[in-house]
Amino acid sequence: MSEPTHESEPVRIPDHDLDDLVATVTRLVADSRKQGETLARLTDDQPSQEDDAQVGPVHPEGAESPSAPARGNSDASEEDGPASVFILALGAKAYAEELAALTNWVHDLLLPVYGREITTGRPWCRQWQEHPEAVARLHALWLAWQQLTDVKAGLTGPSTWHRDHLDPALLQLRTPDGPFGACTTSAARPHHRLLASPEPAGV
Known part of the structure; x- marks a missing residue:
């Protein structure tokens, strides 16, 4: 029991x-x-x-x-x-601080290593900070660089950054019809002009 x-x-x-x-x-x-x-x-x-x-x-x-x-x-x-x-x-404040840090990266690493020659087929603008599209694309590229060059990204991280981020970004930025299309096409003749963007449709 x-x-x-x-x-x-x-x-x-x-x-x-x-x-x-x-x-x-x-x-x-x-x-x-x-x-x-x-x-x-x-x-x-x-x-x-x-x-x-x-x-x-x-x-x-x-x-x-x-x-x-x-x-x-x-x-x-x-x-x-x-x-x-x-x-x-x-x-505004955070943007200015982030742009300053991005500028250091672009001038100290990106351009010295990947800048290549300025030509009509590969324009550039010394005043790239005034081109919103360029700022957006370069910032996205920098964020990816920070992640994919970290040790945690593994041995293929840098290769992935080049293939998936750097090459497409430079193709878009430095194409003749890109954001720098009306800017410098010869290093000897610096030029800066913002291209007009489409006007929003009226409501």
């Missing part, structure tokens, strides 16, 4: 297991609270982040420059961290 079970007896958890359980629950509660606060902040800041996304790239004819103050609540959103790592999505 089996012994009767005593349902009224409490379950006894060893003290060391109890401490681990309490610590785990405390951590989970704290993580849950942080996630709730982050979600609430993202929901509250969404309009200002959309406004900030419009600030950043240099546009011709009097548009806001990277050093211009951002609209909306950009300071608060930048303190919380950008919603995107892409340079065109940054507020």
Whole structure:
């Protein structure tokens, strides 16, 4: 005959297991609270982040420059961290800082190693920072370089960067009908001109 079970007896958890359980629950509660606060902040800041996304790239004819103050609540959103790592999505202050770092990389590594000669079939512009498309493409190229030249990318990382990122980016940037199509086509004759972009359709 089996012994009767005593349902009224409490379950006894060893003290060391109890401490681990309490610590785990405390951590989970704290993580849950942080996630709730982050979600609430993202929901509250969404309009200002959309406004900030419009600030950043240099546009011709009097548009806001990277050093211009951002609209909306950009300071608060930048303190919380950008919603995107892409340079065109940054507020004015973060854009200016990112552009300065990008410029160092372009001038110290990209151009000395991969610049090649300037020709009519391979134009370039010394004032590339004023071409929004060039800034966007070069920044994306730089982000990929940072990831794929890291040790964690493995031995094929640099090769992947050349094949999948560098070659396509340079083809787009330095094609005669690319963003530098009206700029320098001879190193002896520096020239800079922004090409007109299509006007948005009227509403």
